[in-house]
Amino acid sequence: MVNKDLTVIVHTGDGDSYGEGGNHFIHNIRRNVDITHFVHDNQIYGLTKGQASPTTDLGHVTEVQIAGNINPPLNPVLLAIALGAGFVARAFSGDKEHLTSIMVEAIKHKGYSLVDILQPCVSFNKVNTFQWYSKRVYKLDESYDPTDKLKAMEKAMEWGDRIPIGMIYREEKPTYCDKIEFLREGPPLIDRPRRYTKDKGVFK
Numbered sequence: 001m002v003n004k005d006l007t008v009i010v011h012t013g014d015g016d017s018y019g020e021g022g023n024h025f026i027h028n029i030r031r032n033v034d035i036t037h038f039v040h041d042n043q044i045y046g047l048t049k050g051q052a053s054p055t056t057d058l059g060h061v062t063e064v065q066i067a068g069n070i071n072p073p074l075n076p077v078l079l080a081i082a083l084g085a086g087f088v089a090r091a092f093s094g095d096k097e098h099l100t101s102i103m104v105e106a107i108k109h110k111g112y113s114l115v116d117i118l119q120p121c122v123s124f125n126k127v128n129t130f131q132w133y134s135k136r137v138y139k140l141d142e143s144y145d146p147t148d149k150l151k152a153m154e155k156a157m158e159w160g161d162r163i164p165i166g167m168i169y170r171e172e173k174p175t176y177c178d179k180i181e182f183l184r185e186g187p188p189l190i191d192r193p194r195r196y197t198k199d200k201g202v203f204k
């Protein structure tokens with residue numbers, strides 16, 4: 001968070017990021033902490049054996065949601081754009097080359113970047129299978145402008161028979177470290193004690 005010299009890559013699940021870690025998701029975006037966040041979104045709590053996660057579709061039957069999931073899913077891409085994220089993309093594990101190029105771009109981006117990666121959970125999600133995703137995903141082409149926020153929000157809301165993958169929203173903005181003069185120079189090492197100047201209200 002405070003070391004601009006590090007390249008930080010976070011790998012998490014949909015449950016971890018949008019459920020248990022939802023608070024961190026919101027505020028890392030708001031602060032624009034310079035991390036790359038890859039969410040392996042299989043629309044299920046996999047490790048704990050298949051309960052509905054925040055991205056599980058409505059009506060999805062699990063061993064806990066026996067009559068079908070009654071809660072509508074959270075839309076992480078739309079939420080990230082609304083929160084002010086400067087890099088929001090969606091990818092599919094079945095298209096390795098496309099996923100790789102998005103991952104590279106996300107790592108290069110200065111500031112928080114989200115890549116929501118659709119990927120099957122072969123053990124505990126028998127609904128959103130490889131075939132289910134393959135049939136629906138389509139790549140955004142050059143005619144799509146990822147810098148138009150309202151258009152990006154519209155694109156982010158596409159979910160169902162067709163699901164867009166690619167760079168959905170992009171905007172350059174100061175990172176958390178950029179906003180603090182002391183951190184712009186480097187990490188807060190032991191031999192670089194922090195000074196606080198009250199008059200300016202900033203760390204120096």
Ligand SMILES: Cc1ncc(C[n+]2csc(CCOP(=O)(O)OP(=O)(O)O)c2C)c(N)n1
Pocket residue numbers: 012013014015016017020040042044045046047048053121
């Ligand atoms: C704060 C907290 N609550 C609950 C757990 C238990 N837990 C471990 S993994 C997991 C589910 C993770 O699901 P997801 O993030 O979607 O990853 P997946 O297993 O599907 O890849 C849960 C609830 C935990 N580790 N930490």
Ligand SMILES: [Mg+2]
Pocket residue numbers: 013014015040041042043044045046053
């Ligand atoms: Mg999961």
